Amino acid sequence: MIGVTREGLWDKINEYIHKFWPLFRTWNGSIPEIQIMEADHMEPILRSSVNIKKGYVYDFLHPWLGTGLLTSTGQKWFAHRKLITPTFHFKILENFQEVFVEKTQILVEKLQKEVGNSKGFDVYPYITRCALDIICETAMGTEVNAQENINSPYVDAIYDISEIIIRRMLRPWLRNDFVYSFTKDGKRYKECLEILHSFTTKVIREKKANLKNQTTQQETQHDDLGRKRRVAFLDLLLEASQGDTVLSDEDIREEVDTFMFEGHDTTSASLCWTLFLLGNYPEVQEKVFEEQASIFQDSGRQPNTQDLAEMKYLERVIKESLRLYPSVPIILRHLTEDVTVGEHTLPAGSHATLHIYHAHRNPKYFPNPEAFDPDNFLPERVQGRHPYAYVPFSAGSRNCIGQKFALLEEKTVLSAVLRRFRVRALDAPSDVRLYAELVLRPQGGIRLVIEPR
Numbered sequence: 001m002i003g004v005t006r007e008g009l010w011d012k013i014n015e016y017i018h019k020f021w022p023l024f025r026t027w028n029g030s031i032p033e034i035q036i037m038e039a040d041h042m043e044p045i046l047r048s049s050v051n052i053k054k055g056y057v058y059d060f061l062h063p064w065l066g067t068g069l070l071t072s073t074g075q076k077w078f079a080h081r082k083l084i085t086p087t088f089h090f091k092i093l094e095n096f097q098e099v100f101v102e103k104t105q106i107l108v109e110k111l112q113k114e115v116g117n118s119k120g121f122d123v124y125p126y127i128t129r130c131a132l133d134i135i136c137e138t139a140m141g142t143e144v145n146a147q148e149n150i151n152s153p154y155v156d157a158i159y160d161i162s163e164i165i166i167r168r169m170l171r172p173w174l175r176n177d178f179v180y181s182f183t184k185d186g187k188r189y190k191e192c193l194e195i196l197h198s199f200t201t202k203v204i205r206e207k208k209a210n211l212k213n214q215t216t217q218q219e220t221q222h223d224d225l226g227r228k229r230r231v232a233f234l235d236l237l238l239e240a241s242q243g244d245t246v247l248s249d250e251d252i253r254e255e256v257d258t259f260m261f262e263g264h265d266t267t268s269a270s271l272c273w274t275l276f277l278l279g280n281y282p283e284v285q286e287k288v289f290e291e292q293a294s295i296f297q298d299s300g301r302q303p304n305t306q307d308l309a310e311m312k313y314l315e316r317v318i319k320e321s322l323r324l325y326p327s328v329p330i331i332l333r334h335l336t337e338d339v340t341v342g343e344h345t346l347p348a349g350s351h352a353t354l355h356i357y358h359a360h361r362n363p364k365y366f367p368n369p370e371a372f373d374p375d376n377f378l379p380e381r382v383q384g385r386h387p388y389a390y391v392p393f394s395a396g397s398r399n400c401i402g403q404k405f406a407l408l409e410e411k412t413v414l415s416a417v418l419r420r421f422r423v424r425a426l427d428a429p430s431d432v433r434l435y436a437e438l439v440l441r442p443q444g445g446i447r448l449v450i451e452p453r
């Protein structure tokens with residue numbers, strides 16, 4: 001893969017997978033990498049409580065995310081996962097509904113400007129900015145106003161850094177930090193890191209100072225204007241770090257940066273792919289709309305968590321969309337103990353690459369794998385299917401901690417967009433080329449035409 005262009009990488013991976021299905025070995029220098037795409041083969045790796053170390057690709061994220069939940073391993077990961085899990089409890093997520101709704105309203109107003117644009121527009125930047133607004137407020141309790149403030153250095157830095165990291169991954173001669181620091185990308189990378197870290201550090205410092213100054217319960221629960229204070233993940237982490245398990249400022253920054261990265265790029269991709277598929281399958285879109293109509297009747301009221309729970313069909317649509325276009329298409333593990341996969345033993349020290357995208361298109365589990373069919377997630381079809389045939393949020397102990405959050409956010413956004421607009425995609429699935437990156441993105445964006453309902 002060395003020297004393959006960003007645009008050509010996905011096609012190359014695809015070609016090899018079809019040629020060597022279901023399992024093959026590649027070499028990264030002297031390290032064997034086993035490419036895995038069958039549910040049976042993924043299971044022993046994902047179920048293991050020992051093989052939880054991430055592959056070397058995640059090292060490229062360390063300068064930004066340090067060793068937060070996504071990138072850490074061993075005792076640190078275990079202790080932090082235990083500490084952070086309660087902050088994703090349903091009761092806490094319910095509090096975020098207000099933020100989801102507020103930011104979605106801004107999105108819908110922005111999209112309104114595209115009505116009548118018959119040439120179409122790329123919906124990706126609209127969705128990304130909305131997802132950024134949501135994660136910024138829920139993770140840090142602060143606003144970046146990405147939807148209003150298009151020229152924000154923070155938002156630009158978030159955009160640029162993911163792209164720069166991928167370019168570096170594909171160019172081994174740039175792995176040396178000293179050499180890299182003299183390149184154009186290396187300089188921009190340093191700049192982005194400074195912007196992102198100083199923003200998070202500033203927010204943490206302010207929150208800590210506020211926490212110290214708020215002595216009464218009344219002060220803790222209300223802001224300076226007497227409004228009810230919204231609790232963010234950061235508040236919960238700060239609270240937790242006052243107990244027995246003390247998190248350092250550095251620990252907290254790593255976790256908040258991890259939420260910022262994992263919590264917006266993945267949901268943006270999933271939302272965009274869902275709109276793309278609905279724009280290609282108008283009959284499915286109509287069924288989504290009918291469900292919305294039955295929940296809201298003619299009222300223009302905003303959804304609460306009870307409404308979201310009733311959006312069963314929309315949930316199947318999101319799940320099916322994540323089957324065809326899983327936001328995280330590939331995950332990697334550095335095996336620390338031998339593992340048996342089918343008739344092979346993968347030795348400790350080797351690396352395993354788990355191809356989620358290709359696993360999801362296995363005709364053994366999804367008989368018509370390329371078709372968009374939300375009924376694939378009817379309870380009777382899910383029952384009896386191999387539990388590792390569908391793993392968009394990974395599985396086992398290192399599964400996605402934010403999956404419930406993602407589903408609530410996505411339902412809120414899609415409900416508002418589809419109640420207000422009818423969407424049509426300008427490209428068919430067969431026309432779209434993909435970027436094989438940390439997150440599965442379309443080359444050329446997602447081009448839609450929208451009209452009012």
Ligand code: HEM
Nearest residue numbers: 069070262263266267270327328331393394400401402406
């Ligand atoms: C559609 C949306 C999402 C998808 C498809 C997704 C997918 C994934 C996947 C596949 C992993 C495993 C990565 C690996 O093993 O390398 C993961 C881990 C993780 N995700 Fe998500 N994610 C989504 C949304 C979110 C959100 C909204 C948050 C936070 C607010 C989040 C936070 C995390 C964290 C912290 C981890 C690391 C967990 C650990 O290792 O303990 N994700 N996600």
